[in-house]
Amino acid sequence: MTGAEPTPGNGYLIRGASPLGGPRQDLLIRDGLIARVGPGAAPDPGTRVIDADGLIALPGMVDLHTHLREPGREDAETVETGSRAAALGGFTAVHAMANSSPVADTAGVVEQVYSLGERAGWVEVRPVGAVTVGLAGERMAELGAMAESRAGVRVFSDDGICVSDPVLMRRALEYVKAFDGVIAQHAQEPRLTEGAQMNEGEVSAVLGLTGWPAVAEESIIARDVLLAQHVNSRLHVCHVSTAGSVEILRWAKARGIRVTAEVTPHHLLLTDDLVRSYNPVYKVNPPLRTADDVQALREALADGTIDAVGTDHAPHPSEHKECEWAQAAMGMTGLETALSVVQHAMVETGLLDWEGFARVTSTRPAEIGRLAHQGRPLAEGEPANLILVDPAARWTVDPHRMATMGRNSPFAGLQLPGRVQATFYRGHPTVLDGALNAPLTPAAKETAWTG
Amino acid sequence: MKHLLSTHDLALHDALRLLDTAEEMAAVGEREIKKLPALRGRTVVNLFYEDSTRTRISFEAAAKRLSADVINFAAKGSSVSKGESLKDTAQTLEAMSADAVVIRHPASGAPARLAASGWIDAAVLNAGDGTHEHPTQALLDAFTLRRHWAKVAGTGSPGSDLTGMRVLIVGDILHSRVARSNVWLLKTLGAEVTLVGPPTLLPVGVDTWPCTVRYNLDEALADRPDAVMMLRLQAERMNAAFFPSTREYSRRWGFDDARLAALDTLGLGDTVIMHPGPMNRGLEISAAAADSVRSTVLAQVRNGVSVRMAALYLLLAGGTHDDPAAPTVRENPALSPTKEPAV
Numbered sequence: 012m013t014g015a016e017p018t019p020g021n022g023y024l025i026r027g028a029s030p031l032g033g034p035r036q037d038l039l040i041r042d043g044l045i046a047r048v049g050p051g052a053a054p055d056p057g058t059r060v061i062d063a064d065g066l067i068a069l070p071g072m073v074d075l076h077t078h079l080r081e082p083g084r085e086d087a088e089t090v091e092t093g094s095r096a097a098a099l100g101g102f103t104a105v106h107a108m109a110n111s112s113p114v115a116d117t118a119g120v121v122e123q124v125y126s127l128g129e130r131a132g133w134v135e136v137r138p139v140g141a142v143t144v145g146l147a148g149e150r151m152a153e154l155g156a157m158a159e160s161r162a163g164v165r166v167f168s169d170d171g172i173c174v175s176d177p178v179l180m181r182r183a184l185e186y187v188k189a190f191d192g193v194i195a196q197h198a199q200e201p202r203l204t205e206g207a208q209m210n211e212g213e214v215s216a217v218l219g220l221t222g223w224p225a226v227a228e229e230s231i232i233a234r235d236v237l238l239a240q241h242v243n244s245r246l247h248v249c250h251v252s253t254a255g256s257v258e259i260l261r262w263a264k265a266r267g268i269r270v271t272a273e274v275t276p277h278h279l280l281l282t283d284d285l286v287r288s289y290n291p292v293y294k295v296n297p298p299l300r301t302a303d304d305v306q307a308l309r310e311a312l313a314d315g316t317i318d319a320v321g322t323d324h325a326p327h328p329s330e331h332k333e334c335e336w337a338q339a340a341m342g343m344t345g346l347e348t349a350l351s352v353v354q355h356a357m358v359e360t361g362l363l364d365w366e367g368f369a370r371v372t373s374t375r376p377a378e379i380g381r382l383a384h385q386g387r388p389l390a391e392g393e394p395a396n397l398i399l400v401d402p403a404a405r406w407t408v409d410p411h412r413m414a415t416m417g418r419n420s421p422f423a424g425l426q427l428p429g430r431v432q433a434t435f436y437r438g439h440p441t442v443l444d445g446a447l448n449a450p451l452t453p454a455a456k457e458t459a460w461t462g
Numbered sequence: 463m464k465h466l467l468s469t470h471d472l473a474l475h476d477a478l479r480l481l482d483t484a485e486e487m488a489a490v491g492e493r494e495i496k497k498l499p500a501l502r503g504r505t506v507v508n509l510f511y512e513d514s515t516r517t518r519i520s521f522e523a524a525a526k527r528l529s530a531d532v533i534n535f536a537a538k539g540s541s542v543s544k545g546e547s548l549k550d551t552a553q554t555l556e557a558m559s560a561d562a563v564v565i566r567h568p569a570s571g572a573p574a575r576l577a578a579s580g581w582i583d584a585a586v587l588n589a590g591d592g593t594h595e596h597p598t599q600a601l602l603d604a605f606t607l608r609r610h611w612a613k614v615a616g617t618g619s620p621g622s623d624l625t626g627m628r629v630l631i632v633g634d635i636l637h638s639r640v641a642r643s644n645v646w647l648l649k650t651l652g653a654e655v656t657l658v659g660p661p662t663l664l665p666v667g668v669d670t671w672p673c674t675v676r677y678n679l680d681e682a683l684a685d686r687p688d689a690v691m692m693l694r695l696q697a698e699r700m701n702a703a704f705f706p707s708t709r710e711y712s713r714r715w716g717f718d719d720a721r722l723a724a725l726d727t728l729g730l731g732d733t734v735i736m737h738p739g740p741m742n743r744g745l746e747i748s749a750a751a752a753d754s755v756r757s758t759v760l761a762q763v764r765n766g767v768s769v770r771m772a773a774l775y776l777l778l779a780g781g782t783h784d785d786p787a788a789p790t791v792r793e794n795p796a797l798s799p800t801k802e803p804a805v
Contacts, residue, residue: 208570211666211667212666212667213667213670214667215665215666215667216665216666216667216668216670216671217470217642217667218570218571218594219570219591219592219593219594219595219639219642220570220571220592220593220594221593222665222666224666288574288578289570289571289572289574289575289578290575290578330547330549333547333549333579334547334548334549334575335548335567335569335571335572335575336569336570336571336572336575337568337569337570337571337592338569
C-alpha cells in the first residue's frame with residue numbers, strides 16, 4: 012500500500028475487513044462497484060490487495076452540511092481543499108451549503124460548484140440551493156431550475172439565516188414537492204437572537220455575552236413541523252442543538268410528520284462552559300449548549316429522533332478568529348474530526364454500534380439528500396463508496412496538519428479515537444494508509460461507475 | 463497576580479491585599495506631595511476603545527502618582543471598523559515595551575483575550591469590558607463600603623472585610639459590568655448582596671448567582687440594607703422595550719425623595735447611597751439623594767485613584783507572590799463536563 016497510482020484494471024481486494032463491525036470478509040472492488048463480498052477470495056493478477064486486518068468497513072460518510080466557501084471566499088476554503096478534507100475524514104459525498112458569494116441561488120452557480128467538485132475528484136460534491144434570492148428571505152429562488160440543472164439539487168437551505176417568514180417557508184415547503192426536494196431549515200428566530208453571542212443561561216449571565224436562547228430554535232422547529240404537516244412536505248432541520256428541540260422532533264415524528272434532523276459532532280461533545288475562555292474557536296451558530304442538551308442530543312441520535320450527523324464544517328481565515336469574541340466569525344471545522352468525535356461520543360459510550368454509525372453518517376443522510384449511489388449496503392453490485400476505519404487508533408487533533416484551510420478546530424489538542432485508513436470513492440481510493448492518495452481522474456472515471 | 467481581569471476569580475486574600483494596599487495609597491494622596499517613585503521607568507498604556515473620561519483620568523492619575531510613564535491610546539470604535547485588529551494593536555504596544563495595558567473595551571472578554579492570547583507580555587488591567595466586568599470599580603466600591611462598615615463598627619478598615627453587611631444593587635443588572643463585579647467581590651468579602659430591578663433587566667441564569675433577587679425596591683429597603691448602590695440607566699435601554707417608560711422605571715426603581723425619607727422613617731441612620739457615576743439625576747437617583755449626607759459618590763471617585771494605584775503597584779511591583787488570582791480557564795474540551803469517559 013504505497014504511493015499514488017491509477018486504479019488497477021483488476022481492482023482492489025480488501026482482505027479481512029469487518030463490514031459494519033461484523034464478521035471479517037474480503038471485498039473485491041472493481042469497475043466502481045463492490046464486485047464480490049465473501050471470505051478467502053484469491054486475487055487475480057493485477058488486483059491490488061489491501062490488508063484490512065483489524066479495520067472496519069463502512070459505507071462512505073455523507074455530509075448534509077458543509078461550507079466549501081467557493082465561489083467567493085477562497086481565502087477560507089476551496090472546493091479542492093474542502094473535498095480533500097472530506098475524503099481524509101471518510102466522506103464520499105458532501106452537500107456544499109449555499110452561502111457562497113455569489114449565493115448558490117441560480118442554476119449557474121450550483122452547476123459551477125458541482126463542476127468544481129467533479130474536477131477535484133475527491134468526493135461527490137452536491138450543491139445545496141438557496142431557498143431565497145441572495146439568502147435575503149424575501150423572494151423564492153428558482154428552485155426548479157436548480158433541481159433540473161446538471162447539479163440535480165434536492166436540498167435547499169438559506170443556512171446561516173433562518174427562513175423566518177412563515178408564508179415564505181410554507182410556500183417553499185410546498186413548492187419543492189414538485190421535484191422531491193427538501194427544505195433544510197436553519198432554525199433561529201431572528202428577533203430573539205439579535206446580537207446573540209452564546210447560549211443563554213448560567214454561563215452567559217456571568218460572562219456578559221448576549222444570549223442565544225434555546226427557545227429561539229425550538230419555536231421555529233415547532234412552527235415548521237406544523238407547517239410541514241399542514242402541506243404534507245418534507246422538512247429537514249439543520250444542526251439541532253437543544254433538548255427542547257429533540258422533544259418537539261420526537262412529537263412530530265410520532266405524529267407521522269415528514270421531518271428529519273441532523274446534529275453536529277461538536278454539539279455531541281462540547282458545552283458552553285468552554286466559552287469561559289472567551290476563545291472564539293468555541294463561537295458557533297447555533298451555540299454550544301449545556302451538558303443536559305449534549306446528553307439529550309446523543310440519546311436522540313441513538314434512537315433515531317435525530318436522523319443524521321451533519322458537520323457544519325465552517326472554515327474561517329485565522330484573522331476572523333484571532334480577535335475579540337464579539338467580532339469573531341461563527342463556525343468550526345469538522346470534516347476531519349467528525350468520525351472520531353462520533354465514535355467517541357456515540358460508539359464508545361455504547362449508544363450506537365457500527366451499524367448505527369453507518370446509519371447516521373451515511374445511510375440516512377444519503378436518503379435525505381436523495382443520493383442514489385451513496386449510503387448503500389456493503390453488498391455485491393453496490394457502488395463502491397466505502398471507507399476502512401481503524402477503531403483502535405488514537406490521535407491528537409492538530410489543526411495545522413489538516414487538509415482544510417481552516418485552523419478553527421475546537422478539538423485541537425484533544426485525543427480522539429478512530430482513524431480513516433482508506434476511502435474509496437466510486438471504487439477509487441482517494442485515501443490510502445490514512446493519507447491522500449489521488450483524486451478520481453477523468454481517465455479513472457471512464458472505467459468507473461458514473462453517476 | 464499577573465493580570466486583573468475580573469473579580470469572579472479573585473481570591474479573598476488577594477482582594478484584601480488590594481484593599482489594604484489601597485489604604486496605604488490613600489495615605490499618600492493626603493500628603494502634600496502625592497507621588498511615590500514605585501513605578502519609575504515603567505510604562506502604562508491606557509487603551510480605551512470606549513469613551514470614558516472618568517475611568518481614564520482615574521487610571522492616569524493613579525499611574526502618575528506612582529511615577530509611571532503614561533500613554534493614552536484612544537481607539538474608539540470597534541477595532542475591526544478601525545481597520546486594525548486588537549492583535550495588531552497589542553503587538554504594537556508590546557513593541558513599545560508597555561509594562562501594563564489598562565484596557566476598556568465594548569466587547570465582553572476582550573481583556574481576557576488579550577491576556578491569554580500570547581500577543582503581549584504586559585500585565586492586563588480590565589477597565590471595563592462590555593457587559594462583563596469592571597473589577598477596579600468593584601474594588602473601589604468595596605473600599606468605600608469597608609471604610610464605612612469599619613466606621614460603623616468603630617474599628618479600623620485595614621484587614622477587615624464586609625461580613626454581615628447588607629448591600630442592595632438596584633437597576634439594570636443585565637447590562638451592568640459594575641453589578642457583576644460587585645456581586646462576586648462583595649460576596650467574597652462576606653457581604654449579603656440583593657439585586658433589585660425589573661425582571662427584564664435581570665439576566666437569565668441570575669438564580670445561580672450568590673445573591674438574592676427582588677423586583678420591589680420598597681420591600682428591599684424595608685429589609686434594612688446597610689448600603690444601596692444605584693446603577694446608571696443607559697440611554698440605549700430606554701427605547702428597547704425593557705420597561706414601559708422612564709417615568710415608570712423611575713417610580714418603581716429610582717431612588718427618589720420618598721425613598722430617601724423612608725430610610726429615615728426606618729431608622730436607618732447609617733445606610734449609605736452609592737452610584738458609580740455618571741448619574742442621571744431625576745431618573746435612577748433624585749438630586750436630593752445624590753447630594754445627601756448618605757451619598758458616597760465623591761468618596762467613590764476619590765477612592766478610585768487609591769484602588770487603581772494599588773492594582774498597578776501590585777501587578778507591576780508586587781513581587782513574585784504566588785497566587786491564584788489569574789483566571790484559570792479550561793480550553794481543553796476533554797475537561798468539559800459532558801458525562802463521558804475520558805478517551
